[in-house]
Amino acid sequence: MGSARHARHARRPWRGAPGATSLQGLGLVLLVLLAWQRPTVASDDRIEAAIRVRSYRGGPTAANVLEICAGTIARWNEVWGGDDVPPWSPPCEIVLHRDRGSYLSVVGRAGGGTTGSSLVRRLPRGGMERRIDLLVAADGSFSALPHELVHVLLADRFGGRLPPLWLDEGVAMWWDSLDKQRRHWDDCEKAWVEGRQVPLVELLSIDSMPPTDRLAAVYGESLTLTRFLASRGEPSQLLELPARAEQIGYRRAIVEIYDLPWEALEAEWRAYVAAHRPDPATSLGAAREPRASDGD
Numbered sequence: 117m118g119s120a121r122h123a124r125h126a127r128r129p130w131r132g133a134p135g136a137t138s139l140q141g142l143g144l145v146l147l148v149l150l151a152w153q154r155p156t157v158a159s160d161d162r163i164e165a166a167i168r169v170r171s172y173r174g175g176p177t178a179a180n181v182l183e184i185c186a187g188t189i190a191r192w193n194e195v196w197g198g199d200d201v202p203p204w205s206p207p208c209e210i211v212l213h214r215d216r217g218s219y220l221s222v223v224g225r226a227g228g229g230t231t232g233s234s235l236v237r238r239l240p241r242g243g244m245e246r247r248i249d250l251l252v253a254a255d256g257s258f259s260a261l262p263h264e265l266v267h268v269l270l271a272d273r274f275g276g277r278l279p280p281l282w283l284d285e286g287v288a289m290w291w292d293s294l295d296k297q298r299r300h301w302d303d304c305e306k307a308w309v310e311g312r313q314v315p316l317v318e319l320l321s322i323d324s325m326p327p328t329d330r331l332a333a334v335y336g337e338s339l340t341l342t343r344f345l346a347s348r349g350e351p352s353q354l355l356e357l358p359a360r361a362e363q364i365g366y367r368r369a370i371v372e373i374y375d376l377p378w379e380a381l382e383a384e385w386r387a388y389v390a391a392h393r394p395d396p397a398t399s400l401g402a403a404r405e406p407r408a409s410d411g412d
C-alpha cells in the first residue's frame with residue numbers, strides 16, 4: 117500500500133484507528149456556501165454512470181451504496197465548490213466483501229486492520245482506474261465508504277496523483293463519523309501531551325503509511341492540521357498548498373497562502389485544537405458509527 121504512493125497505484129487503506137472532528141472555521145465557510153448556493157444533488161443517472169457496484173448475494177444493494185456515494189459527493193461539492201458527479205469513465209468500481217479473507221485477497225496483508233481501501237492508478241492505455249474495496253461488517257454496515265470515496269475524489273483534484281499523506285488522510289477523515297473524528301482529535305492531543313508527537317516537518321513529508329506505533333499520532337495530527345489550516349482561509353486554498361510547497365517549500369507557502377509565519381504555526385495549531393473539539397453542528401460525517409459486531 118503505502119510504499120507505492122508515488123507509483124500511481126498506491127492503495128491506501130482506511131484505518132479503523134481511534135479518531136475525531138468537525139469544522140469550526142470550515143463550518144462557517146460551509147454555512148456561507150450553503151446560503152448562496154443550493155447543495156448540488158447528484159442525479160441518479162450520472163451516479164449510476166460514474167460508479168459500478170459489485171456486491172454479493174444477500175449483501176448491501178447497489179441502490180444503498182449509490183445513495184451513500186451521492187450524499188458524499190453532494191457534501192464534497194458543498195465544501196470545494198464542484199459540480200455534480202465526476203464523469204468517471206471507466207466507472208469507479210466499488211466492491212463489497214462479505215468476509216475478511218476475500219477482502220484481504222484483494223487489498224493485501226497490509227490491509228489487515230482496515231475495513232476499506234481505495235486505489236487510483238493510470239491505465240496503460242490511458243484513463244484512470246478507480247476502485248474501492250469494502251469489508252462489510254456482520255450487521256451489514258460499511259462505514260468506510262465516504263472516507264474511501266473522498267480519497268478517490270481527492271486524487272482527481274490532484275490530477276490522478278496522490279496528495280501528500282497528511283492532506284489525503286486529513287481531509288478524508290472529515291467524512292468519517294463524528295465519533296471517529298473525535299477519537300482522532302483525542303489521539304492528537306494525547307500524542308502531544310505524552311511527547312509522542314510527529315514533528316510538523318516530518319508530518320508534511322511522510323509519503324507512506326507510518327509504522328503502527330505512530331499511526332494514531334499521524335492520523336490525529338493530519339486531521340487537526342487540515343482542519344486548522346482550512347479554518348484560516350478558503351477550503352480550496354488547502355488543496356493548493358502542496359503544489360505551492362513543491363515550488364517554494366512549506367515554510368514559504370504557508371506564509372504566502374495563510375499569512376502565517378512558520379514559527380507561529382505550531383502554537384496557533386495547538387491553540388486551535390484545544391479550542392475546537394469536533395461537534396455535530398459542523399461535522400460532515402454521520403453522527404455515529406454504525407454498530408459493527410465484527411470487532412473492527
Ligand SMILES: [Zn+2]
Binds near residue numbers: 129130263288
Ligand atoms: Zn484513508
